[in-house]
Amino acid sequence: MSTWKALLAIGALLSAAGCGHGEAARKEEPHVGLRVECARGDEGACGAEESREETRSKGGTVSARIWALIAQGQFAEAQALIAESAAAGLITQQTATRMAERITLLTTRLGQVPATLQRVKDFPSQLRDHSLFQIKQMLEQKDFTLATQAQLKLAEKLIEQQERLMEKVQ
Numbered sequence: 001m002s003t004w005k006a007l008l009a010i011g012a013l014l015s016a017a018g019c020g021h022g023e024a025a026r027k028e029e030p031h032v033g034l035r036v037e038c039a040r041g042d043e044g045a046c047g048a049e050e051s052r053e054e055t056r057s058k059g060g061t062v063s064a065r066i067w068a069l070i071a072q073g074q075f076a077e078a079q080a081l082i083a084e085s086a087a088a089g090l091i092t093q094q095t096a097t098r099m100a101e102r103i104t105l106l107t108t109r110l111g112q113v114p115a116t117l118q119r120v121k122d123f124p125s126q127l128r129d130h131s132l133f134q135i136k137q138m139l140e141q142k143d144f145t146l147a148t149q150a151q152l153k154l155a156e157k158l159i160e161q162q163e164r165l166m167e168k169v170q
Helices: 002-017 062-071 075-088 093-106 132-140 149-160 162-169
Strands: 024-029 033-038
Touching: 062 075, 062 093, 075 093, 093 132, 132 149, 149 162
Parallel strands: none
Antiparallel strands: 024 033
């Protein structure tokens, strides 16, 4: 009888304390920032501003898989998954657009920046045929065989911030 009372007391304590299913889970996505998702999975349980953005799939979100493909440089596969997921409603159109824009930026080659920016001092012309993704890889791996670290950073800046830099020039 005393064991039964102890179990009942533990059950009451756990139900009063809650198990945390209603709390918001915070997840960091690459190049997107902090995203709030309800841990239980019901929309509205965390409040309107904290409702979940993507639908969960087996083993995690489709969104996380796409961001992983993008980070690995598997852009064709990521684009196919974006199209399928957006069509099926697994990710929002806004998220799909953000992902597609990131892929476009990462596949931009240095030679594609406006000619005005290609005339800057110390322009690394030897990197013209390299994409932003390839330049970032060289920086991460500290591979300075084609260009110096400063030239790689300049190339990265010219691609990533070309709109802002063009405004400064004009």
